[in-house]
Amino acid sequence: xxxxxxxxxxxxxxxxxxxxxxxxxxxxxxxxxxxxxxxxxxxxxxxxxxxxxxxxxxxxxxxxxxxxxxxxxxxxxxxxxxxxxxxxxxxxxxxxxxxxxxxxxxxxxxxxxxxxxxxxxxxxxxxxxxxxxxxxxxxxxxxxxxxxxxxxxxxxxxxxxxxxxxxxxxxxxxxxxxxxxxxxxxxxxxxxxxxxxxxxxxxxxxxxxxxxxxxxxxxxxxxxxxxxxxxxxxxxxxxxxxxxxxxxxxxxxxxxxxxxxxxxxxxxxxxxxxxxxxxxxxxxxxxxxxxxxxxxxxxxxxxxxxxxxxxxxxxxxxxxxxxxxxxxxxxxxxxxxxxxxxxxxxxxxxxxxxxxxxxxxxx
Amino acid sequence: xxxxxxxxxxxxxxxxxxxxxxxxxxxxxxxxxxxxxxxxxxxxxxxxxxxxxxxxxxxxxxxxxxxxxxxxxxxxxxxxxxxxxxxxxxxxxxxxxxxxxxxxxxxxxxxxxxxxxxxxxxxxxxxxxxxxxxxxxxxxxxxxxxxxxxxxxxxxxxxxxxxxxxxxxxxxxxxxxxxxxxxxxxxxxxxxxxxxxxxxxxxxxxxxxxxxxxxxxxxxxxxxxxxxxxxxxxxxxxxxxxxxxxxxxxxxxxxxxxxxxxxxxxxxxxxxxxxxxxxxxxxxxxxxxxxxxxxxxxxxxxxxxxxxxxxxxxxxxxxxxxxxxxxxxxxxxxxxxxxxxxxxxxxxxxxxxxxxxxxxxxxxxxxxxxxxxxxxxxxxxxxxxxxxxxxxxxxx
Numbered sequence: 001x002x003x004x005x006x007x008x009x010x011x012x013x014x015x016x017x018x019x020x021x022x023x024x025x026x027x028x029x030x031x032x033x034x035x036x037x038x039x040x041x042x043x044x045x046x047x048x049x050x051x052x053x054x055x056x057x058x059x060x061x062x063x064x065x066x067x068x069x070x071x072x073x074x075x076x077x078x079x080x081x082x083x084x085x086x087x088x089x090x091x092x093x094x095x096x097x098x099x100x101x102x103x104x105x106x107x108x109x110x111x112x113x114x115x116x117x118x119x120x121x122x123x124x125x126x127x128x129x130x131x132x133x134x135x136x137x138x139x140x141x142x143x144x145x146x147x148x149x150x151x152x153x154x155x156x157x158x159x160x161x162x163x164x165x166x167x168x169x170x171x172x173x174x175x176x177x178x179x180x181x182x183x184x185x186x187x188x189x190x191x192x193x194x195x196x197x198x199x200x201x202x203x204x205x206x207x208x209x210x211x212x213x214x215x216x217x218x219x220x221x222x223x224x225x226x227x228x229x230x231x232x233x234x235x236x237x238x239x240x241x242x243x244x245x246x247x248x249x250x251x252x253x254x255x256x257x258x259x260x261x262x263x264x265x266x267x268x269x270x271x272x273x274x275x276x277x278x279x280x281x282x283x284x285x286x287x288x289x290x291x292x293x294x295x296x297x298x299x300x301x302x303x304x305x306x307x308x309x310x311x312x313x314x315x316x317x318x319x320x321x322x323x324x325x326x327x328x329x330x331x332x333x334x335x336x337x338x339x340x341x342x343x344x345x346x347x348x349x350x351x352x353x354x355x356x357x358x359x360x361x362x363x
Numbered sequence: 364x365x366x367x368x369x370x371x372x373x374x375x376x377x378x379x380x381x382x383x384x385x386x387x388x389x390x391x392x393x394x395x396x397x398x399x400x401x402x403x404x405x406x407x408x409x410x411x412x413x414x415x416x417x418x419x420x421x422x423x424x425x426x427x428x429x430x431x432x433x434x435x436x437x438x439x440x441x442x443x444x445x446x447x448x449x450x451x452x453x454x455x456x457x458x459x460x461x462x463x464x465x466x467x468x469x470x471x472x473x474x475x476x477x478x479x480x481x482x483x484x485x486x487x488x489x490x491x492x493x494x495x496x497x498x499x500x501x502x503x504x505x506x507x508x509x510x511x512x513x514x515x516x517x518x519x520x521x522x523x524x525x526x527x528x529x530x531x532x533x534x535x536x537x538x539x540x541x542x543x544x545x546x547x548x549x550x551x552x553x554x555x556x557x558x559x560x561x562x563x564x565x566x567x568x569x570x571x572x573x574x575x576x577x578x579x580x581x582x583x584x585x586x587x588x589x590x591x592x593x594x595x596x597x598x599x600x601x602x603x604x605x606x607x608x609x610x611x612x613x614x615x616x617x618x619x620x621x622x623x624x625x626x627x628x629x630x631x632x633x634x635x636x637x638x639x640x641x642x643x644x645x646x647x648x649x650x651x652x653x654x655x656x657x658x659x660x661x662x663x664x665x666x667x668x669x670x671x672x673x674x675x676x677x678x679x680x681x682x683x684x685x686x687x688x689x690x691x692x693x694x695x696x697x698x699x700x701x702x703x704x705x706x707x708x709x710x711x712x713x714x715x716x717x718x719x720x721x722x723x724x725x726x727x728x729x730x731x732x733x734x735x736x737x738x739x740x741x742x743x744x745x746x747x748x749x750x751x752x753x754x755x756x757x758x759x
Contacts, residue, residue: 033564035708131631131701151720152703190720193706193729200720254497264746317689320566320736324495324744325520328565328572328737335566335733346700352641353631 006291007055007066012073018050019074023081032082032336037195038158039084048117053091058099061111068225068290072232072283079236082333082340084196086122086155090114092229094121096222097163097175101212106177110161122159124150124178124201125219132353134223135216137173139203141166144210146176146184146203152347156180156199157189164201164208165219175215176208183207194339227348228286228301231308234344235283238276238312241337245269245319248326259322268318275311282307299361302354309345309354316341370437377416377438381445384410388713393446394621396727397711398569401526404451405481411450418455418479425463425475432607432673433664443613451523453485454478456604458531461548461597465589474550486524486553488532488575489598491517496747498533499542499595503577505534505549512536512549512587514580520741524560524573527553533598536591548594550586551577567730568708599674605742606677610660610684615653618691618731621724622649625698628722636698645694652687659683675756678748685738685745692732699725706730 007015026043047053055070057063071092078085095114098106113119128151130136139148146166153162162178162185178185184206187199212218246269249260259265286304289297316338320327327334345351389403411417420435421427430438439450450456459478462470477483494501503516514534524530530551537545553560557580562570589597623646626637636642663676696704702721709717710726719725739745753759 126703128702129630129633131629131636133632136633188718188720190705190707193704195706198703198705253493254495254500256497262746264749317736321739321744324740325490325572325737328520328734328740330564330566330568339566339733342696342700342704346702346704350697350700352697356641 007070019077027081036197037084054115057111057115062115069287072229072287075229075233076236079233080240089123089154090121093123100218120159122153122156122162124153124162125165126152137165137167139166141168145205146208150201153199153201172214173216175211178208192343194343224301227305230344230348231283231304234308234312235279237337237340238315241319242272245322272315279308279311302357306351306354309351312341377441390446395724396731408481440613444616457601458485484527486521486527486530488518488530490520503534505536510584511581514577516577518575521573521575543595546594547591548588548597549582551582555580567733603673603677606681610680612657622695629698629701631701656683656687678751682745682748692735695728696732
């Protein structure tokens with residue numbers, strides 16, 4: 001697939017400022033502490049009003065253009081501010097799939113609504129036995145009717161349309177648009193470790209509208225894009241957790257001095273900083289490789305995702321350690337960062353899968 | 364291989380007893396890391412007390428069996444391997460031994476029996492907001508007023524204080540003395556006027572940690588243990604006992620069994636994870652760590668029997684044990700991440716009717732991973748333990 005060229009630098013700066021402002025408005029630790037955290041229609045609308053969801057969508061369909069780097073700019077802020085914004089499902093995955101596979105009519109009707117913040121999508125692809133495998137799809141489609149069970153569909157409670165993967169009688173994987181109120185569709189919503197909500201979507205003879213034909217290679221490309229943007233989100237979360245830890249180490253006193261003056265903690269925080277910088281650099285290279293269409297993009301994406309998942313997890317765990325008892329509490333931000341990092345690590349290929357893909361390319 | 368000659372039979376006896384006497388509902392909760400009620404803990408501890416084992420490590424004259432530390436360790440590990448709940452140590456392992464070692468005859472006859480029977484649930488009033496790793500910096504004041512101390516201050520991270528009747532607590536009785544010298548050890552009735560307990564919600568969504576506010580709480584002078592101003596000595600004696608029981612080999616074995624279960628249940632690409640070569644190696648690495656802790660324990664407890672200072676072994680075992688438990692639950696998280704990391708809090712309650720979206724026990728495993736961060740924090744952080752070894756053993 002081809003990717004559009006990036007946003008102009010001026011636009012990028014404008015967006016970054018808008019996200020910062022909205023993040024301040026909508027982020028609060030109290031929200032993370034609630035039993036579940038979901039993006040309200042007002043919040044979605046406020047981000048949409050800034051044109052954020054037009055990123056990555058072709059101008060022809062009311063978008064602003066932009067590439068992987070621009071999309072990841074948003075997901076990084078999502079991580080840094082622990083926002084429940086389902087930007088990944090609706091824009092990174094949803095709009096990209098529609099843009100790549102949709103008919104002219106589908107693009108015209110759906111992409112414009114996404115860009116305006118009037119359409120939310122949920123990507124219903126994973127299945128129980130799939131784990132990291134991208135193409136294990138047991139859900140079937142016969143004569144336009146879908147049967148099967150999808151797991152981990154994010155934001156399904158508030159989404160307007162599900163994008164469902166299914167295999168036809170010849171074994172070809174295709175994508176189908178299904179509205180939640182369609183007969184034969186049922187959802188079990190459940191809490192994830194970071195208090196966001198996903199769903200098990202059961203399809204029993206549910207009617208789906210095809211989105212293009214054979215989706216296998218597009219699906220793989222978009223899952224790579226999602227992995228890179230997910231890595232950016234974890235880098236954002238790592239920036240947040242490292243910042244919080246550094247701030248705390250400077251003010252928390254034990255033995256009459258700030259704990260940040262202890263060498264063992266200094267070295268650990270230096271390691272956390274190096275890990276953050278390394279992950280950030282790998283993510284930048286992966287995004288550039290995607291936007292340039294480099295042949296080694298897949299390996300770079302795997303490197304970014306594996307490093308971001310692992311480094312962020314270590315940072316999150318050590319942030320709790322350095323905060324001591326305070327880090328164990330639900331009122332402290334660092335635990336919520338770790339939980340977001342864990343959730344990201346469970347999506348779009350775990351670190352082990354990505355390392356295996358690096359090995360496959362190296363051997 | 365038996366941990367020590369002569370203990371093999373005892374080990375088998377404990378295992379057989381647990382098999383027979385551990386109530387099935389409690390065992391199930393433990394296996395799934397579900398939330399236990401106070402009544403669950405007390406019911407099982409009384410069964411063990413009826414058998415004489417709960418305070419087996421106490422001297423015979425106080426109702427115990429005079430077990431060595433090694434035997435106690437073997438006993439607890441066999442229990443945890445069999446999915447026994449944590450034996451709440453506040454009474455039987457923490458304050459009980461302080462009372463029979465340092466307390467008056469009147470205190471022994473008043474407190475020991477109900478403590479062993481679990482008629483009193485104790486809380487540990489040590490940490491304060493400004494006194495965590497730096498415990499000697501505690502500021503809670505006790506001012507003598509006739510035959511009472513008037514205690515004002517604040518304690519935090521008080522485990523299970525919501526269930527407790529009494530709290531053994533460190534207070535400052537002499538604000539002018541050196542930090543360690545001005546501390547005393549009091550037994551404080553939590554039903555007294557002026558006590559407020561506020562629960563703290565932990566990252567695993569449980570409210571077992573608490574803050575305890577003390578506002579002019581009157582404590583009879585009779586409840587001072589040992590000498591006024593010598594509390595730090597008793598506190599350290601207690602902390603050594605606390606750190607020694609942190610070597611939870613039995614629990615590590617239970618978590619390993621659970622990890623193997625998850626690896627059989629969770630699939631990637633249609634095949635269970637235990638067929639994956641990388642996971643085989645990971646299991647091997649974890650088994651190596653587990654064997655390391657077990658051997659280290661055997662060595663340390665052997666040296667303890669030879670009369671060495673328990674404090675140094677305790678620091679080492681606490682570091683290694685915390686790291687092992689955290690590694691195993693970290694691996695569980697990696698396995699469960701294959702399916703997207705759900706946290707169905709409903710599944711932490713027995714007989715939930717909500718359909719599970721992850722293997723049995725998954726929600727409890729996520730909770731254990733999150734709460735398990737505390738193993739390297741509580742009872743003196745891993746960093747503090749390393750300082751102790753650096754100074755006292757390596758003489759750096």
